[in-house]
Amino acid sequence: MKPLLSQLLASAVSSLQTQGDLPADTPVTINLERARDRRHGDFASNLAMVLCKAAGAKPRDLAQKLVAALPASDQMEKVEIAGPGFINFFLSDSAWHASLGQILQQRSLYGRSDLGAGKAVQVEFVSANPTGPLHVGHGRGAAYGACVADLLEAVGYKVHREYYVNDAGRQMDILATSVYLRYLDLCGETLTFPANGYKGDYVWDIAASLHRRHGDALRVNAQALFAEVPDDEPQGGDKEAHIDGLIERTRSLLGEERYRETFDLGLETILDDIRRDLEGFGVRYDEWFSERSLAESGAVQRAIERLGEAGHTYEQDGALWFRSTDFGDEKDRVVVRDNGQTTYFASDIAYHMNKLERGYERVIDIWGADHHGYVPRVKAALTALGDDAAKLDVLLVQFAILYRGGERVQMSTRSGEFVTLRELRQEVGNDAARFFYVMRKCEQHMDFDLDLAKSESSDNPVYYIQYAHARVASVFRQLKEKELSWNPDNGAAHLSRLSESHEDALMVNLSRYPEVVEAAALGHEPHQLAHYLRDLANEFHTYYNAHQFLVEDADLRDARLNLIAATRQVIANGLGLLGVSAPERM
RNA sequence: GCCCCGGUAGCUCAGUCGGAUAGAGCAACGGCCUUCUAAGCCGUGGGUCAGGGGUUCGAAUCCUCUCCGGGGCGCCA
Numbered sequence: 001m002k003p004l005l006s007q008l009l010a011s012a013v014s015s016l017q018t019q020g021d022l023p024a025d026t027p028v029t030i031n032l033e034r035a036r037d038r039r040h041g042d043f044a045s046n047l048a049m050v051l052c053k054a055a056g057a058k059p060r061d062l063a064q065k066l067v068a069a070l071p072a073s074d075q076m077e078k079v080e081i082a083g084p085g086f087i088n089f090f091l092s093d094s095a096w097h098a099s100l101g102q103i104l105q106q107r108s109l110y111g112r113s114d115l116g117a118g119k120a121v122q123v124e125f126v127s128a129n130p131t132g133p134l135h136v137g138h139g140r141g142a143a144y145g146a147c148v149a150d151l152l153e154a155v156g157y158k159v160h161r162e163y164y165v166n167d168a169g170r171q172m173d174i175l176a177t178s179v180y181l182r183y184l185d186l187c188g189e190t191l192t193f194p195a196n197g198y199k200g201d202y203v204w205d206i207a208a209s210l211h212r213r214h215g216d217a218l219r220v221n222a223q224a225l226f227a228e229v230p231d232d233e234p235q236g237g238d239k240e241a242h243i244d245g246l247i248e249r250t251r252s253l254l255g256e257e258r259y260r261e262t263f264d265l266g267l268e269t270i271l272d273d274i275r276r277d278l279e280g281f282g283v284r285y286d287e288w289f290s291e292r293s294l295a296e297s298g299a300v301q302r303a304i305e306r307l308g309e310a311g312h313t314y315e316q317d318g319a320l321w322f323r324s325t326d327f328g329d330e331k332d333r334v335v336v337r338d339n340g341q342t343t344y345f346a347s348d349i350a351y352h353m354n355k356l357e358r359g360y361e362r363v364i365d366i367w368g369a370d371h372h373g374y375v376p377r378v379k380a381a382l383t384a385l386g387d388d389a390a391k392l393d394v395l396l397v398q399f400a401i402l403y404r405g406g407e408r409v410q411m412s413t414r415s416g417e418f419v420t421l422r423e424l425r426q427e428v429g430n431d432a433a434r435f436f437y438v439m440r441k442c443e444q445h446m447d448f449d450l451d452l453a454k455s456e457s458s459d460n461p462v463y464y465i466q467y468a469h470a471r472v473a474s475v476f477r478q479l480k481e482k483e484l485s486w487n488p489d490n491g492a493a494h495l496s497r498l499s500e501s502h503e504d505a506l507m508v509n510l511s512r513y514p515e516v517v518e519a520a521a522l523g524h525e526p527h528q529l530a531h532y533l534r535d536l537a538n539e540f541h542t543y544y545n546a547h548q549f550l551v552e553d554a555d556l557r558d559a560r561l562n563l564i565a566a567t568r569q570v571i572a573n574g575l576g577l578l579g580v581s582a583p584e585r586m
Numbered sequence: 587g588c589c590c591c592g593g594u595a596g597c598u599c600a601g602u603c604g605g606a607u608a609g610a611g612c613a614a615c616g617g618c619c620u621u622c623u624a625a626g627c628c629g630u631g632g633g634u635c636a637g638g639g640g641u642u643c644g645a646a647u648c649c650u651c652u653c654c655g656g657g658g659c660g661c662c663a
Contacts, residue, residue: 040606319661334661336661369658373659375590461611531610585623586625
């Protein structure tokens with residue numbers, strides 16, 4: 001109904017323009033909002049106040065003219081001018097009844113739109129290094145990214161969901177080496193595990209499968225491996241130099257082929273685990289994009305060359321630098337190190353170049369907030385390459401801190417004792433985890449209360465909303481038990497019987513749903529939908545307690561059943577977009 | 587030092603492309619189950635929107651300074 005009112009206002013504006021009350025060249029955006037206070041009607045527009053300067057008239061006078069020029073509509077009961085010049089719209093009952101009919105007719109499609117007109121959008125999210133299982137921090141990015149993608153799809157964009165797999169680079173070499181050292185341990189070698197290695201139990205598991213596959217065939221003498229390697233930190237050395245030395249030795253002692261096999265075994269095992277974890281979390285991808293493939297296809301080289309040809313690189317201290325300061329970055333960045341290796345940043349330039357080459361209208365990256373400093377250099381690179389950096393939207397997700405029993409849950413990634421996403425899902429369930437993660441806007445630091453997420457009470461917003469859905473289902477079960485039936489057509493014909501204030505409030509809220517989905521999608525703010533559903537569930541529970549649905553009067557009963565069926569539908573649709581289930585009974 | 591995010595009720599947070607009297611949940615207190623699920627509902631109390639200055643018809647919202655909290659500033663990824 002909002003589109004209808006906007007249309008009416010637009011038509012009033014153009015009448016004023018033909019009459020000469022308003023300059024024809026004034027740019028006009030129709031500003032129309034839900035009124036917060038019902039005394040101000042259902043919708044309010046500040047159009048007259050915005051246009052008064054251009055029109056050279058007082059706001060209230062201009063409002064008067066606009067109202068006079070409004071075309072008639074049977075959905076509009078009256079229009080008032082109030083305060084400094086607000087135009088307040090009061091809708092007729094038939095408007096609410098119409099939107100109720102729409103919900104029951106469109107069912108799961110209610111709230112969807114073609115606003116995006118099928119434009120292609122890419123959403124890249126999580127993209128955690130495959131060096132270990134996902135932890136709770138990744139969970140927020142996963143839940144948020146999935147919702148942003150689903151919302152955009154709901155409003156008509158063609159969405160491509162992608163995970164960038166960092167399957168190249170030093171961190172992966174550290175993983176491969178960690179696996180190999182654990183393997184040597186399983187073979188009976190005695191060694192001191194490096195301070196900087198990956199210590200999680202999953203590394204032992206991978207080492208064990210390597211051992212099952214090869215027995216002791218890959219065994220070397222541990223002393224020989226550690227010989228000539230710089231001391232580790234506990235021995236007064238440098239842990240980075242120590243691990244780099246171990247990587248080098250592992251590589252040469254194993255040989256390239258076997259090293260690669262160890263490396264890939266670790267990669268595949270962990271990636272499989274991440275895939276299963278995300279799938280279990282209801283998060284699906286269209287593509288898992290390999291970083292290594294960029295190097296192998298020459299895309300990284302091509303990106304570096306293109307930067308060079310455009311005159312944006314220079315050599316210094318044996319390394320090749322990108323002059324990103326020319327494009328707003330705070331310092332220049334290395335793309336090729338003095339040892340000849342390209343940096344992670346070089347891959348990322350190639351990756352983003354690749355994204356834009358694929359022709360997306362919009363590219364959305366969802367990163368942890370700790371990567372914020374990385375944004376200017378990626379945009380700088382795109383600009384330097386002649387691409388439109390404005391097409392790239394980087395959404396930064398702040399940290400989530402877990403609380404249990406009022407105490408902060410400690411997470412330590414290094415020791416391998418972090419709380420994994422899988423543990424969280426097992427503890428609180430997928431529904432609560434998905435909902436809690438998107439309940440807050442992404443720029444907000446989040447306190448994740450495990451006890452609350454687990455509690456089966458009204459304190460828990462997830463159960464509160466789901467319970468409203470289950471209650472409607474229960475009413476329909478009761479209907480059958482009482483050997484009554486629901487006639488939706490009869491209900492639709494008697495919607496005027498819905499005259500209680502609770503019923504009005506519910507109908508108004510149900511009609512808001514498409515606007516909420518649109519705002520949540522365009523603003524990348526799933527929390528708006530979460531809050532809306534909480535409100536809607538509240539309206540329903542209030543109504544439920546105040547009135548009986550299964551009444552004798554068949555006309556009233558059918559009308560009320562239409563209303564609660566529509567409520568159930570909207571809750572199911574909304575929860576669906578958040579990745580939360582809508583149970584029939586609880 | 588520079589950069590990003592935050593500061594709104596006792597707690598956790600909405601509201602922020604300027605709009606009418608700043609909202610919700612929890613916690614506190616008082617009520618409601620012979621009637622469709624009490625995992626629910628109703629009521630009461632609770633505010634210097636961190637602080638100063640500015641912009642204007644109008645500021646929690648925009649600009650600026652200060653204070654406080656979190657994060658980031660590698661030839662790591």
